[in-house]
Amino acid sequence: MTFPATASVLRYSAFASRPGGGNPAGVVLDASPLDEQQMLAVAAEVGYSETVFVTSRDEQRRRFTLRYFSPLAEVAFCGHATVAASVALAERIGPGDLVYDTLAGEIRVETVADGPGLVRATLTSVPTRSRPAQAAEVDAALSALRWGKADLDPALPAHVAFGGNEHLVLAAATRARLADLDYDFEALTAVMKIHGWTTVHLVWRESDGRFHARDPFPVGGVIEDPATGAAAAAFGGYLRTLGLVAAADTIAIRQGEDMGRPSDLIIEVDSHDPRVRVTGHAVPIPG
Structure with a gap:
């Protein structure tokens, strides 16, 4: 299968301050051209427990739609991939608050610079x-x-x-x-x-x-x-x-x-x- 050029995958390790720790996640920042089968195929090729896809984006409002895929299936929500996507976005559009629409509901994330080259993300879950x-x-x-x-x-x-x-x-x-x-x-x-x-x-x-x-x-x-x-x-x-x-x-x-x-x-x-x-x-x- 041939993927659109926008399906380039970033790789981040979440819940760690160095690449050798944490949980790796794939991050696709512009997945709007991809359908479900293509996203699943990308996630399977990446091979991490989850890859997160930004399927729509409004950078002015800092609001995005996220979908998450394991190598086998879509999941409604993934915390470590959300943190990875939030840091990737903060590195590109600047730290601050982010809002995500997910299959599990609305997720808000705060991102702040936390030392040279390091971003900290705090997500607020849906009601538990x-x-x-x-x-x-x-x-x-x-x-x-x-x-x-x-x-x-x-x-x-x-x-x-x-x-x-x-x-x-x-x-x-x-x-x-x-x-x-x-x-x-x-x-x-x-x-x-x-x-x-x-x-x-x-x-x-x-x-x-x-x-x-x-x-x-x-x-x-x-x-x-x-x-x-x-x-x-x-x-x-x-x-x-x-x-x-x-x-x-x-x-x-x-x-x-x-x-x-x-x-x-x-x-x-x-x-x-x-x-x-x-x-x-x-x-x-x-x-």
Whole structure:
């Protein structure tokens, strides 16, 4: 397939301040000539967990339409690709506020210069929600993960949380359990497709203000995400639903460490607001 010249793909690593960390994302800043099949083909060729496509743009109003594709399918929202696109745009039109129309709803992002050659982006999610996972959902996921119920932290119950997409949240009892991830790819894919989960958000609580996370993403054709902004937003809603945040709390999430791609996500959760703010840097990946 031949793609229009405007389909040139930029590559950024999100939620890191150096290319060797974070989650790589493809960014196409002018995707208006592309149809869905072409965007999917571009994403498959890039091979990252997501590539984001700017399908319409109004630079004067700083408003854009974004679509997100994994190598296998379109997804409604992707946090790390949104951060990557925001930094790419800020580098070209200047830092400031951005507004995105996505399949998940309107997403607002603040971008600021944060030192020489570095831009920080903060996205505000759509309203989050979280519900207790059903026993059958948990059992099926644990079987595919090759985990047992004793591997879970009873103080952090399993939930299905939403922050633009739905994610199953499972809390590991120990850091060692989180580090030892060897799941059945096909089995977990099947479970996630049945329930409509975008990732399984595996977490371990180091302290009240710091968590470690891993996100299997087999439904996107990717074993694991090094940083997952949408899941971080959903996790903020999970903590809010459980009453584990105060009027306004800031939580640090460390992800990708066990993959050799350390990523840092900061979430701001308000007990009175269902929206969650997710902050991180993004940097170009040298070609």
